[in-house]
Amino acid sequence: MAVRQIREMGDDVLTKECRPVKEMTPHIAELIDDMFETMYDANGVGLAAPQVGVLKRIVVIDVGGEESEPLCLINPVITEKDGEQTGYEGCLSVPGKTGTVTRPMHVVCRALNRDMKEIEVEGTELLARAICHELDHLDGKLYVELVEGELLDTSSDDEE
Secondary structure, three states: OOOOOOOOOOOHHHHOOOEOOOOOOHHHHHHHHHHHHHHHHOOOOEEEHHHHOOOEOEEEEOOOOOOOOOEEEEEEEEEEEEOOEEEEEEEOOEEEEEEEEEEOOEEEEEEEOOOOOEEEEEEEHHHHHHHHHHHHHHOOOOHHHOOEEEEEEOOOOOOO
């Protein structure tokens, strides 16, 4: 496993639509492992393949907590959404910034897991927000396109 470079806003790869994964290969398995390691290293709750420069429909999510387990979603599709929540959102590809975004309060997502078996994930609150946010990445969209009002700085430290 390896920590990969996280692509940042302005990188063209973040604006492109990702391709479906047709089969699990050693390369895809390694990518998934690296995505989890990269997400944890950056203290994130989700990471999509284009954020590490790979145009594949893969996301990893770990919102933490006792009732949650790390998720690997391959070729995910949201099949249901309802309710509404508005709150601050950030992104590993937009470091040092946050903004107010409205997302569904509840989503149901159909995807393949790491074993290429179909699964259904139901999420509310933070998990619903994370699923929506990460799936947007697969279609070349960043949360900044949805921000209501100003994009805010999250720290006074300049990490460049």
